[in-house]
Amino acid sequence: MTQYIIRRLLYSLPLLMGVNILTFVLFFVVNSPDDMARMQLGQKHVTEQSIANWKQQHGYDVPLLWNDDAQGEKKITDTIFYQKSVGLLLFRFGVSDSGRNIGADIKERALPSLAVALPTLMIGLLVNICFALMMVLFRNSYLEHAGLVLCVILMSISSLFYIIGGQFFIGKVLRLVPISGYDDGMAAIKFLILPVLIGVFSGIGSGVRWYRTLFLEEVEKDYVRTARAKGLTETQTLFRHVLPNAMIPILTGVVVVLPLLFMGSLIMESFFSIPGLGSYTIDAINSQDFAIVRAMVFLGSVLYVIGLLLTDISYTLVDPRVRLS
Amino acid sequence: MVVLWTDALIYVLIVVMLALGIYLRGKEHIQRPLQQIGRSKIGMASLVVLLFFVLIGLLDSVHFKPADDKKNEIISLLDAFATPLREHGEKTYSAPFATTLYSKEMMTLADGSIQWAYPRLEFGGRHLEDTETQHIADILQKAVYGLAQGASLIGFVMLLMWGLLAEQHKRFIRSSTAKTVWAVVFVIVSFSYASIHLSAYYHIFGTDKVGEDVFYQAVKSIRTGLVIGTLTTLIMLPMAIIFGILAGFFRGWVDDIIQYLYTTLNSIPGVLLIAASILMVQVYMANHEAAFTSVIVRVDTRLLFLCMILGVTSWTGLCRLLRAETLKLREMEYVQAASALGVKQGAILLRHILPNVMHIVLISVVLDFSSLVLAEAVLSYINIGVDPTSYSWGNMINGARLEMAREPIVWWSLTAAFVFMFALVLAANLFADVVQNAFDPRRSGNE
Numbered sequence: 001m002t003q004y005i006i007r008r009l010l011y012s013l014p015l016l017m018g019v020n021i022l023t024f025v026l027f028f029v030v031n032s033p034d035d036m037a038r039m040q041l042g043q044k045h046v047t048e049q050s051i052a053n054w055k056q057q058h059g060y061d062v063p064l065l066w067n068d069d070a071q072g073e074k075k076i077t078d079t080i081f082y083q084k085s086v087g088l089l090l091f092r093f094g095v096s097d098s099g100r101n102i103g104a105d106i107k108e109r110a111l112p113s114l115a116v117a118l119p120t121l122m123i124g125l126l127v128n129i130c131f132a133l134m135m136v137l138f139r140n141s142y143l144e145h146a147g148l149v150l151c152v153i154l155m156s157i158s159s160l161f162y163i164i165g166g167q168f169f170i171g172k173v174l175r176l177v178p179i180s181g182y183d184d185g186m187a188a189i190k191f192l193i194l195p196v197l198i199g200v201f202s203g204i205g206s207g208v209r210w211y212r213t214l215f216l217e218e219v220e221k222d223y224v225r226t227a228r229a230k231g232l233t234e235t236q237t238l239f240r241h242v243l244p245n246a247m248i249p250i251l252t253g254v255v256v257v258l259p260l261l262f263m264g265s266l267i268m269e270s271f272f273s274i275p276g277l278g279s280y281t282i283d284a285i286n287s288q289d290f291a292i293v294r295a296m297v298f299l300g301s302v303l304y305v306i307g308l309l310l311t312d313i314s315y316t317l318v319d320p321r322v323r324l325s
Numbered sequence: 326m327v328v329l330w331t332d333a334l335i336y337v338l339i340v341v342m343l344a345l346g347i348y349l350r351g352k353e354h355i356q357r358p359l360q361q362i363g364r365s366k367i368g369m370a371s372l373v374v375l376l377f378f379v380l381i382g383l384l385d386s387v388h389f390k391p392a393d394d395k396k397n398e399i400i401s402l403l404d405a406f407a408t409p410l411r412e413h414g415e416k417t418y419s420a421p422f423a424t425t426l427y428s429k430e431m432m433t434l435a436d437g438s439i440q441w442a443y444p445r446l447e448f449g450g451r452h453l454e455d456t457e458t459q460h461i462a463d464i465l466q467k468a469v470y471g472l473a474q475g476a477s478l479i480g481f482v483m484l485l486m487w488g489l490l491a492e493q494h495k496r497f498i499r500s501s502t503a504k505t506v507w508a509v510v511f512v513i514v515s516f517s518y519a520s521i522h523l524s525a526y527y528h529i530f531g532t533d534k535v536g537e538d539v540f541y542q543a544v545k546s547i548r549t550g551l552v553i554g555t556l557t558t559l560i561m562l563p564m565a566i567i568f569g570i571l572a573g574f575f576r577g578w579v580d581d582i583i584q585y586l587y588t589t590l591n592s593i594p595g596v597l598l599i600a601a602s603i604l605m606v607q608v609y610m611a612n613h614e615a616a617f618t619s620v621i622v623r624v625d626t627r628l629l630f631l632c633m634i635l636g637v638t639s640w641t642g643l644c645r646l647l648r649a650e651t652l653k654l655r656e657m658e659y660v661q662a663a664s665a666l667g668v669k670q671g672a673i674l675l676r677h678i679l680p681n682v683m684h685i686v687l688i689s690v691v692l693d694f695s696s697l698v699l700a701e702a703v704l705s706y707i708n709i710g711v712d713p714t715s716y717s718w719g720n721m722i723n724g725a726r727l728e729m730a731r732e733p734i735v736w737w738s739l740t741a742a743f744v745f746m747f748a749l750v751l752a753a754n755l756f757a758d759v760v761q762n763a764f765d766p767r768r769s770g771n772e
Contacts, residue, residue: 018589023601030605039608152758156695156751158702160722161743168729266596266707282707285600293601300594308592 001316008312012305016089019301023294024085033060033080036290040097058097058291059083084294093295098287102295105280112182113264113276115192120199120268121261124207125254127200132211136219137238147208154205162202163271170194180272195272199265214249218242248319256311259303263296327388327399329625331552331632335386338559358684358763366505368759373509374752377517378547385548388621399621403548407541410524413448415536418728421737422464422527424450449528467523475518479511531737533724543741545716550749553632553701553711554694561636565643566686570678572644573651574670583648587641595638596709602634603709624715631704631711635697643689650682684764691760695753702746718742 037054038046055061060080067078087094093102135147171179177194218224219242227237264278273279277296284292315322328336349355362368385403404411418427425443432440445456453459520540523529530539572583590598606627610617617623654660655678663673704710705719706726713720725738 014585015589015592018585019593022589022593026601026605030609035608035612039611152754153751156747156754158699158718158722158743158746158750160702160706161747164722164726164729164739168734172729260594263594267703270707281597281600285604286708288604288607290604293597293604297593297597297601300597301592304592304594 005309005313008309012309015305016298016302019298020085020088023088023297024081027290027294028064028080028084036060039288084291088295088298094291096284096291097289102292105292106277106295106299109264109275109277109280110262112188112274113269113278114261115188116195116199116268116272116274116276117261117264119192119196120203120265121254121257123196124200124203125250128204128207128211129250131204131208132215133238133243135208135212136215136242137234139216139219151205151209155209156205159202159267162198163267166194166198166201167271170197180274182272182274191272191274195268195274199268211246211250214246215242218246221245248315251318252311252314255314256307258310259306260300262303263300327390329388329399329622330629331556331625332386332388334556334559334629335383335552338555341559361763362759364502365759365763366502367755368763369502369506370509371752371755371759373506374513374748375756377513378551378749378752381544382548382551385545399619403544407544410538410541413528413538415446415448415528415532416444417532417534417536418735419446419449419528419532419536421529421531421539422449423531424453424456424460427735446528449532450526452526464523464527467526468519471519471522472515474522475515476511478518479514483507483511530741531735533721533738534728539721539738539741542716542721542738543718543745546718546721546742546745547749549628549711549715549717550698550701550746552628553635554697554753556629556632557635557639557697558690558693560633561640561643562686562690564636565640566647566679566682568640569644569647570651570674570682573648574655574674574678576652580648583644587644590638591641596704596707598638599631599634599704600707600709602637603631606630606634620714624712627712628715635700639693639697643686646685646689647682650685651678654678654681684766688757688761688764691753691757695750695757698746698750698753702742718746 033055034051037051037060041050041054052061062078062080062083065079065081067074084094091103093106096102096105131147135144138144167179170176171194177190179194180191182188182191219238224237224241227241228234232240262277263281264274264276266278266282268274269276269278270282281293281296283289284296362372381403384406385401387402388399389401390399391405416426419425420427423446425445428443429441430444432442432444434440450456450460450463453463520529524538524540528538528540530543533539533542568583568586572580610623610626617626660673660677663677664670668676701710701717702719702722705713705717706723710719711717713723721738721742725735725742728735728738
């Protein structure tokens with residue numbers, strides 16, 4: 001087991017290097033730091049001097065890959081690639097283009113992100129599985145048919161509609177909860193109800209359909225027929241036989257997204273002005289802060305790789321048929 | 326005639342579809358699922374709705390410079406048809422079917438006195454003498470008139486078809502699917518006729534902040550939605566198919582490299598990759614201003630870039646599916662037999678593997694379409710979608726979102742965008758379901 005995990009961790013190194021090189025190419029080769037400086041300083045009346053100053057300030061005034069003027073090992077370390085990209089591999093995020101410490105910002109903002117994303121995932125999972133089970137229980141009836149139609153309709157509505165509609169009716173017309181905002185500690189709960197509710201609701205359509213197909217696949221298997229032949233009622237077969245077996249793909253599907261929950265949801269957080277990593281990223285995109293976007297891209301891929309690893313491990317834990325080798 | 330980049334790609338797409346249609350004619354294994362789709366009422370009805378949207382999109386994809394225009398503007402056929410809508414701009418917000426602006430203004434009356442009142446619209450309801458007594462009656466009268474005209478037009482066409490086709494092609498007319506299709510066509514034609522008729526006199530979805538007709542905006546946005554839904558797949562398909570099949574067929578180091586490629590791309594969260602790329606496109610376009618002379622060219626370039634980026638982020642899923650299927654297929658007896666008989670590898674790939682994975686490609690194309698249309702709105706909201714000056718449902722929602730706080734609220738832009746988007750996505754989702762049922766071998770037992 002330990003050996004396997006170590007090997008998987010080693011496998012993920014080239015992946016992260018690939019991501020690193022990709023972001024480097026995207027951010028520094030496609031457009032030179034000069035272009036970025038010109039963009040940040042405004043297009044028209046930019047002197048060479050002010051561009052040089054900007055680059056000096058943000059540490060972009062060294063060559064991209066190879067520094068001929070420097071001595072010894074500095075030929076490699078005094079470059080943008082080493083200072084801006086390799087640092088990410090060691091989780092040194094550096095300072096943003098507006099001068100803030102990105103690492104500290106990320107630590108501070110991860111918790112609010114998690115506070116929205118985790119309940120949304122958990123409640124959503126519960127609700128979706130309940131509805132899907134119900135549809136499988138009443139399969140081939142008008143109830144299931146109506147449920148499927150409803151799912152397609154719910155799926156076809158833009159998530160923006162749920163957010164705007166929810167904010168308008170629950171927040172503004174009924175005045176049950178505040179429309180947006182965030183607070184520290186337990187006081188945050190009243191701000192979290194609406195985003196979580198809307199997050200759950202907007203996922204119902206596709207979620208229920210997906211879990212229903214998973215359950216239906218299990219329902220047609222031989223062991224379920226045996227269970228029915230033994231004289232178990234339909235509900236007993238569903239809960240005792242179908243549900244545990246269908247939980248394997250469901251659980252592993254959940255595990256892969258768990259680490260990514262830290263990244264938060266871009267849309268939700270910016271609509272409800274929750275100070276999480278999602279809104280952090282949006283602000284960075286809008287103010288064209290390349291350092292933050294670069295850091296978030298890297299953080300996201302690290303979390304994804306961790307998610308993949310956790311998925312493989314969770315397979316062995318819940319499914320005795322799978323062995324790590 | 327001016328051909329923009331996305332226009333050209335749309336034409337290419339149409340040619341590819343036609344060629345594919347001709348190539349697949351008379352192939353038994355394709356005919357059967359197609360007939361199953363043809364028999365499905367929901368499938369055909371949603372196909373009609375989709376085709377209606379496509380028609381509008383195509384009209385909007387033929388661009389030219391009007392001969393008499395001095396402003397050097399590029400317009401599309403749709404713009405030419407909708408010239409009154411385009412030019413009948415008001416000053417600012419006005420509600421649907423309104424005859425006055427949405428907010429009060431200082432007005433100087435004829436006798437020189439100053440009044441604080443709702444000013445009349447410049448174009449909406451201009452023909453009315455006395456708005457208070459005639460307004461509702463006029464709207465109703467024009468709506469009924471438009472509906473009746475549209476209904477009689479399509480009714481006439483249907484009678485004509487019935488008369489011409491009744492003898493030879495009874496099943497195209499009499500089957501219950503055909504009846505559904507005709508009913509949908511009837512509803513669509515009469516309602517669009519009525520709304521065109523009404524929009525000559527009123528702003529049927531109101532006007533937005535700068536006084537532009539919202540109905541016009543929503544119709545113009547159809548092209549953006551369709552382009553993103555279709556061109557993205559067109560761009561990503563070659564990559565996904567070639568890489569997926571090669572990885573599955575050759576295995577070994579080819580497989581390793583391709584797997585590494587798509588896992589790397591996959592591990593970057595999609596939105597962030599799109600955001601990073603769009604930021605770079607923005608920098609590029611800002612530094613090469615000379616190349617983008619007119620607004621429409623700039624908008625078009627950005628739309629194309631967005632499609633490419635979405636394509637790059639979304640090919641990995643299909644690639645993985647194709648790889649798995651090819652791994653399965655290459656062990657099949659007929660492939661083994663072909664290679665034992667000395668058929669070249671390239672020929673095996675083209676003749677035996679490719680046709681047998683096409684159903685996966687087709688299903689994923691239809692499934693992706695609706696999610697791409699929905700994604701466009703979300704991306705535009707976070708400013709990494711299409712150009713903010715272009716017409717798209719995302720931009721409409723984004724622009725109207727801030728007005729939710731006004732009292733009374735400005736709801737029409739949002740509603741129009743959501744209704745149009747919902748109609749397109751619902752039709753696409755229903756159609757995708759039917760296609761999946763017909764082409765997925767695992768589901769062939771159904772129905």
